[in-house]
Amino acid sequence: xxxxxxxxxxxxxxxxxxxxxxxxxxxxxxxxxxxxxxxxxxxxxxxxxxxxxxxxxxxxxxxxxxxxxxxxxxxxxxxxxxxxxxxxxxxxxxxxxxxxxxxxxxxxxxxxxxxxxxxxxxxxxxxxxxxxxxxxxxxxxxxxxxxxxxxxxxxxxxxxxxxxxxxxxxxxxxxxxxxxxxxxxxxxxxxxxxxxxxxxxxxxxxxxxxxxxxxxxxxxxxxxxxxxxxxxxxxxxxxxxxxxxxxxxxxxxxxxxxxxxxxxxxxxxxxxxxxxxxxxxxxxxxxxxxxxxxxxxxxxxxxxxxxxxxxxxxxxxx
Amino acid sequence: xxxxxxxxxxxxxxxxxxxxxxxxxxxxxxxxxxxxxxxxxxxxxxxxxxxxxxxxxxxxxxxxxxxxxxxxxxxxxxxxxxxxxxxxxxxxxxxxxxxxxxxxxxxxxxxxxxxxxxxxxxxxxxxxxxxxxxxxxxxxxxxxxxxxxxxxxxxxxxxxxxxxxxxxxxxxxxxxxxxxxxxxxxxxxxxxxxxxxxxxxxxxxxxxxxxxxxxxxxxxxxxxxxxxxxxxxxxxxxxxxxxxxxxxxxxxxxxxxxxxxxxxxxxxxxxxxxxxxxxxxxxxxxxxxxxxxxxxxxxxxxxxxxxxxxxxxxxxxxxxxxxxxxxxxxxxxxxxxxxxxxxxxxxxxxxxxxxxxxxxxxxxxxxxxxxxxxxxxxxxxxxxxxxxxxxxxxxxxxxxxxxxxxxxxxxxxxxxxxxxxxxxxxxxxxxxxxxxxxx
Numbered sequence: 001x002x003x004x005x006x007x008x009x010x011x012x013x014x015x016x017x018x019x020x021x022x023x024x025x026x027x028x029x030x031x032x033x034x035x036x037x038x039x040x041x042x043x044x045x046x047x048x049x050x051x052x053x054x055x056x057x058x059x060x061x062x063x064x065x066x067x068x069x070x071x072x073x074x075x076x077x078x079x080x081x082x083x084x085x086x087x088x089x090x091x092x093x094x095x096x097x098x099x100x101x102x103x104x105x106x107x108x109x110x111x112x113x114x115x116x117x118x119x120x121x122x123x124x125x126x127x128x129x130x131x132x133x134x135x136x137x138x139x140x141x142x143x144x145x146x147x148x149x150x151x152x153x154x155x156x157x158x159x160x161x162x163x164x165x166x167x168x169x170x171x172x173x174x175x176x177x178x179x180x181x182x183x184x185x186x187x188x189x190x191x192x193x194x195x196x197x198x199x200x201x202x203x204x205x206x207x208x209x210x211x212x213x214x215x216x217x218x219x220x221x222x223x224x225x226x227x228x229x230x231x232x233x234x235x236x237x238x239x240x241x242x243x244x245x246x247x248x249x250x251x252x253x254x255x256x257x258x259x260x261x262x263x264x265x266x267x268x269x270x271x272x273x274x275x276x277x278x279x280x281x282x283x284x285x286x287x288x289x290x291x292x293x294x295x296x297x298x299x300x301x302x303x304x305x306x307x308x309x310x311x312x313x314x315x316x317x318x
Numbered sequence: 319x320x321x322x323x324x325x326x327x328x329x330x331x332x333x334x335x336x337x338x339x340x341x342x343x344x345x346x347x348x349x350x351x352x353x354x355x356x357x358x359x360x361x362x363x364x365x366x367x368x369x370x371x372x373x374x375x376x377x378x379x380x381x382x383x384x385x386x387x388x389x390x391x392x393x394x395x396x397x398x399x400x401x402x403x404x405x406x407x408x409x410x411x412x413x414x415x416x417x418x419x420x421x422x423x424x425x426x427x428x429x430x431x432x433x434x435x436x437x438x439x440x441x442x443x444x445x446x447x448x449x450x451x452x453x454x455x456x457x458x459x460x461x462x463x464x465x466x467x468x469x470x471x472x473x474x475x476x477x478x479x480x481x482x483x484x485x486x487x488x489x490x491x492x493x494x495x496x497x498x499x500x501x502x503x504x505x506x507x508x509x510x511x512x513x514x515x516x517x518x519x520x521x522x523x524x525x526x527x528x529x530x531x532x533x534x535x536x537x538x539x540x541x542x543x544x545x546x547x548x549x550x551x552x553x554x555x556x557x558x559x560x561x562x563x564x565x566x567x568x569x570x571x572x573x574x575x576x577x578x579x580x581x582x583x584x585x586x587x588x589x590x591x592x593x594x595x596x597x598x599x600x601x602x603x604x605x606x607x608x609x610x611x612x613x614x615x616x617x618x619x620x621x622x623x624x625x626x627x628x629x630x631x632x633x634x635x636x637x638x639x640x641x642x643x644x645x646x647x648x649x650x651x652x653x654x655x656x657x658x659x660x661x662x663x664x665x666x667x668x669x670x671x672x673x674x675x676x677x678x679x680x681x682x683x684x685x686x687x688x689x690x691x692x693x694x695x696x697x698x699x700x701x702x703x704x705x706x707x708x709x710x711x712x713x714x715x716x717x718x719x720x721x722x723x724x725x726x727x728x729x730x731x732x733x734x735x736x737x738x739x740x741x742x743x744x745x746x747x748x749x750x751x752x753x754x755x756x757x
Contacts, residue, residue: 020684
């Protein structure tokens, strides 16, 4: 009958519908509200920066794989996603070559040289941002809103907090900042989508934000500044905390896979963010906190191997 | 009380609607019947008959002195046509007795209903179960009489009847709950007689509400029995996970359910016990789910053990589309076969014929470290690491990351978005390590 034509393979014989591509697509979808808002807020220049960053990332991946004879993986959408992340992490005022070299750096130096998808030990977009900030500090810190060059809310907060935008403006995004970080509302819509689609779990983002707030609140309190909910709200809704916690710290390749490890990773990122924001010369600490914690991931994972089912329990007892 | 469950696991689409509402159909074998001499976990049997012998329905045709074994019983009357190696579903060739069916179904004298059930001693009950050739019918084929004979120091306080049936497509256990529920109770009573301290718990996934309802009604006056609903989740029917869901107890590999006071029996095995004790009938037939997109009329078929796969496929209307993959058992843990010229054995729970679309073979891509396999692993392992160590042949790290705790349920491969063959490489490495240990 059908002899010799049947496929013989090892179980399981069913696979879920999810693929690398569907996951990357979901993250891109989750970033669309923030992207649209950036374009609405900052105008067509933001759109051009976004497109250039995406094209730069996709082209870098394609060219690198072509040049090194590796299998082409542009269709898995991971490079496009990295490009989008690069765009969302820079101000729209940058010259147009900035998103292109940022993306090229992210893809070639951080991702491909370390082995490609899943092998990068740092978040490529954040590493690119750090590279750009260090190389072109002035270009990377021109924040402008309504065509008026302005400081970001965290800059103002650090300088003493006079003339702060209203919390409502800060939440919706009518403020200066990187493309993707200004509208907490748009980011939270995307974050909810990622949680519902189970692309990310609650552990990293909630523990990260919770720790940042707790540490800042504690330091403020012990410095005799009391407990100021308004002040803390600015720390959550302005700057890169929401973008970082939900979208960057949850990057699969550069965050732990173990549940306990994810919590340790998030607590670490929260502490570092709070310390940088309060004690360093920079107003913002999310990117560096995540990059710093990325370096610890192999060690965190090694020490958080979960217990196998039943291991270490008192057997036979309820 | 809410549905009970274990931690983690997956929710594959179950495809049960194709057969779950169809009453079990009964077919008689057309061709010769084939009885491989090993249909259980343990030592192979030796033939008790020779070529040319006439055998009767219910007659023992194969047995061994080995402790870990279960005899082979003829499911028809007829003549021994040959004794030779045949292909069995796991791809190996096994010595088998081939019987030409005379169509008379003349019963062996040992088949006698029993009146004096209450007078049977536990030893007699175990002996009857052994002689009836009963093995675990969920597919693992562990000899039932051995499972029911724990060392005296092990106190058994739970008999868990496994009605989870968590493999997609398979619905034979569900049909049994609807069609022969009273026999489940009778069978369980016999087991409880062996374990006076134990409580009988019939555990059913909550995607089978009818089954839960019917059995709940039947046990409402039974002091020592209970029916519990389990969350529909894979691998809810795995022994460790099932015991954990029902009793909250846990154990690691190397330990047996009886180490935590539990014995798990598949629901159809319990019926087989009832038939052997009350009606004197050995294990001669089973219910097989014939389903999958390539099958014209998916159905559950009650069939004599030894019947050829092809007769069942024919009884299910044959193929509407050329199958690309045929699975003996369920799609999560079953084995693919490369021929349909195979006998139904004691553990044959399903014949699932998948179309090209259903059996799509995916290309592996790089691990993106999404951790979904970690979230799926019912045994709390890190499958992505085990896959890496398996591929690198790093046995030390494989053991350090507790690869031997894997139950091979396949949840990690199922859930992997990069379509990596995680369960497959882990399984192979486990086999290699076990084989080396035996040496």
